Amino acid sequence: MKEEVRLMKGNEAIAHAAIRYGVDGYFGYPITPQSEILETLEAEMPWETTGMVVLQAESEVAAINMVYAGAACGKAVMTSSSSPGVSLKQEGISYIAAGELPALIVNVMRGGPGLGTIHPSQADYFQATKGGGHGDYHLIVLAPSTVQEMADFVTLGFDLAFKYRTPAMILADGIVGQMMEKVVLPPARPRRTDEEIARQCPWAITGRPATRKPNVITTLELDTAQMERNNERYQRTYHVIEQNEVRYEKFMTEDADYLIVAFGSMARICQKSIEEAREQGIKIGLIRPITLWPFPYQAIKELSDKVKGILVVELNAGQMIEDVRLAVEGNLPVHHFGRLGGIVPNPQEVLEAFNNKFPDAKK
Amino acid sequence: MTIEEIIKPENRVYAKPRLLNDNNMHYCPGCSHGVVHRLIAEIVEEMGIEDKTIGIAPVGCAVFAYNYVDIDWIEAAHGRAPAIATAVKRLNPSRMVFTYQGDGDLAAIGTCETIHAANRGENIVIIFINNGIYGMTGGQMAPTTLEGMKTSTTPYGRRIDLNGYPLNITSLVAQLDGTCYVTRQAVHTPAAVRKTKNAIKQAFQNSMDGKGTSLVEIVSTCSSGWKMTPVQANKWMEENMFAKYPLGDIKNTVKQ
Numbered sequence: 001m002k003e004e005v006r007l008m009k010g011n012e013a014i015a016h017a018a019i020r021y022g023v024d025g026y027f028g029y030p031i032t033p034q035s036e037i038l039e040t041l042e043a044e045m046p047w048e049t050t051g052m053v054v055l056q057a058e059s060e061v062a063a064i065n066m067v068y069a070g071a072a073c074g075k076a077v078m079t080s081s082s083s084p085g086v087s088l089k090q091e092g093i094s095y096i097a098a099g100e101l102p103a104l105i106v107n108v109m110r111g112g113p114g115l116g117t118i119h120p121s122q123a124d125y126f127q128a129t130k131g132g133g134h135g136d137y138h139l140i141v142l143a144p145s146t147v148q149e150m151a152d153f154v155t156l157g158f159d160l161a162f163k164y165r166t167p168a169m170i171l172a173d174g175i176v177g178q179m180m181e182k183v184v185l186p187p188a189r190p191r192r193t194d195e196e197i198a199r200q201c202p203w204a205i206t207g208r209p210a211t212r213k214p215n216v217i218t219t220l221e222l223d224t225a226q227m228e229r230n231n232e233r234y235q236r237t238y239h240v241i242e243q244n245e246v247r248y249e250k251f252m253t254e255d256a257d258y259l260i261v262a263f264g265s266m267a268r269i270c271q272k273s274i275e276e277a278r279e280q281g282i283k284i285g286l287i288r289p290i291t292l293w294p295f296p297y298q299a300i301k302e303l304s305d306k307v308k309g310i311l312v313v314e315l316n317a318g319q320m321i322e323d324v325r326l327a328v329e330g331n332l333p334v335h336h337f338g339r340l341g342g343i344v345p346n347p348q349e350v351l352e353a354f355n356n357k358f359p360d361a362k363k
Numbered sequence: 364m365t366i367e368e369i370i371k372p373e374n375r376v377y378a379k380p381r382l383l384n385d386n387n388m389h390y391c392p393g394c395s396h397g398v399v400h401r402l403i404a405e406i407v408e409e410m411g412i413e414d415k416t417i418g419i420a421p422v423g424c425a426v427f428a429y430n431y432v433d434i435d436w437i438e439a440a441h442g443r444a445p446a447i448a449t450a451v452k453r454l455n456p457s458r459m460v461f462t463y464q465g466d467g468d469l470a471a472i473g474t475c476e477t478i479h480a481a482n483r484g485e486n487i488v489i490i491f492i493n494n495g496i497y498g499m500t501g502g503q504m505a506p507t508t509l510e511g512m513k514t515s516t517t518p519y520g521r522r523i524d525l526n527g528y529p530l531n532i533t534s535l536v537a538q539l540d541g542t543c544y545v546t547r548q549a550v551h552t553p554a555a556v557r558k559t560k561n562a563i564k565q566a567f568q569n570s571m572d573g574k575g576t577s578l579v580e581i582v583s584t585c586s587s588g589w590k591m592t593p594v595q596a597n598k599w600m601e602e603n604m605f606a607k608y609p610l611g612d613i614k615n616t617v618k619q
Contacts, residue, residue, distance in 0.1 A: 024454055025450060025453070025454050027450060053450075053453045053454055055449070055450075055453065057446065057479075058446075058475055058476065058479035059475060061443070061446075061475075062443070062446040062449075062475070062476055062479065063446075065439065065440060065443035065446040065447050065450075065476075066446050066447065066449060066450035067450070068437075068440075068443075068447065069419075069437060069446070069447035069448070069449075069450035069451045069454075070450045070451075070454050072437045072447075072451075073450075073451060073454055073455060075454050077450070077454075091440060092440065092443075095440055205417055205435045205436070205437055205451070206417075206435065206455070207413075207414045207415045207416060207417055207434075207435055207455070207458050208413055208414055208416075208433070208434050208435045209414045210413075210414065213433075214429070214433045214434055214435055214436065215435045215436075216429045216435070216436045216437075216438070217436070217437045217438065218420070218429060218436070218437075218438035219438065220426060220427075220438055
């Protein structure tokens with residue numbers, strides 16, 4: 001398969017990107033608004049072409065454990081779900097992190113808590129960036145704002161996951177999952193051979209050849225001194241990721257007097273708000289964190305020296321704002337605007353909220 | 364006759380399997396796990412499939428199975444071993460994949476994964492140690508605990524009105540079209556050990572041949588949990604456990 005330009009939903013783009021990346025296995029369970037990922041994969045029948053395994057599991061719990069299993073074998077494996085389903089996966093995600101295994105998890109967020117709504121939300125920010133499951137661990141969290149990024153982050157997510165032997169998550173929202181846009185799908189690359197996997201992942205479970213000792217993937221360690229050393233090793237990895245993998249995008253920040261911080265689909269709505277604000281003579285800039293973990297603390301801190309205030313806009317009651325406040329260390333006022341329960345504000349509503357929070361900006 | 368003349372392959376009745384390492388087992392005296400571990404090591408060695416065998420360890424007493432048998436292992440979350448075996452086998456179809464699970468792991472928290480893996484006919488083997496109790500956590504009631512049986516959470520004996528009936532999950536699994544071989548064995552006598560060995564061997568062959576799901580239940584003792592000596596436990600198992608969980612093949616669609 002060559003590079004191809006297509007019009008499709010974000011969810012479909014993830015499925016196509018996975019096949020083209022050479023993913024070995026996808027294990028999923030239906031839940032709105034992300035079922036197109038599983039549906040597209042079943043329709044594409046990649047097991048006939050690339051040999052990719054696609055399985056509709058009996059539950060989200062089974063699916064994430066299948067991912068743990070595939071990752072333990074050194075395979076490129078992934079799952080996807082939406083908020084309530086991702087809550088169910090948290091135990092398995094903790095095991096994958098503790099097992100130092102590479103894997104990709106997609107969360108196309110819907111409104112919660114509880115069964116919530118099928119409409120878009122960004123209310124799983126805390127869950128994704130602060131752990132989610134039990135124990136001290138982090139995921140690399142990528143927040144796409146376009147259908148193109150839905151496709152691109154499959155590649156980026158797997159590349160980072162294998163580079164650091166740690167699970168990565170695409171934290172999308174129902175808008176990016178459901179909307180259709182033009183997307184450039186990358187040329188297909190072949191799945192890795194067993195020899196390549198054995199070389200790249202000498203720790204992988206393959207069946208033990210006579211030439212090596214048994215490989216064991218376990219997250220249990222009853223020797224507390226060893227368990228502390230394991231944790232210290234995880235933390236060292238996280239530290240390196242924090243040093244090397246922060247990603248963000250700036251929009252009109254050069255001359256900005258104020259800053260909006262937003263991620264995912266909300267960042268695109270805010271871009272429009274900023275354009276309208278500038279027509280009224282209010283100079284707002286946008287910073288869009290692409291990696292929610294590691295978070296671009298430094299970039300926001302640097303900009304905070306140049307602006308008078310920050311508005312954090314999220315489809316939640318105020319989650320990322322905590323990281324923004326940590327970044328600016330009390331330097332300047334940081335306010336929040338969010339809609340809840342699946343409601344998405346339009347650009348005018350965001351601008352109105354900005355004007356209410358920063359009445360001096362118009363003067 | 365010198366000792367050299369006696370030590371000949373044809374005279375040898377037992378040797379420690381090469382794949383069973385010298386680590387001290389944490390199992391209690393009289394526990395069935397050690398015997399079953401040895402059988403697995405023996406069979407993998409005899410079949411010459413150690414480079415193709417992948418074991419999935421449970422949560423429970425056998426969580427440390429990977430410390431004793433020198434093959435590749437994945438340690439599963441509680442109850443999830445059949446889901447893990449599913450993915451391992453699908454991603455590595457040439458491998459022999461087995462889970463090793465106790466009654467709490469397989470028949471309580473993992474019932475969903477057990478039923479669905481077997482119903483899909485995954486080409487895996489489930490080795491099911493049924494001693495009617497949670498050993499690792501200190502002897503609590505399991506789904507397979509017999510009526511009247513005392514455990515730390517049924518201190519006056521299991522009551523049907525409070526705790527429901529003992530779950531015969533093996534017979535349940537045998538109903539599923541995806542299973543090819545379902546059998547119930549024990550390891551309390553040399554004869555029983557040999558039968559169990561044959562059962563596990565057939566199950567492993569089924570996995571290699573892609574015949575569907577095989578489940579080998581091994582009715583076992585837990586002398587510590589049952590608060591009996593190993594001898595008492597074996598006798599109690601024969602008199603009580605076998606009545607509810609009778610030994611023998613329940614289903615075999617792969618006739619030798």
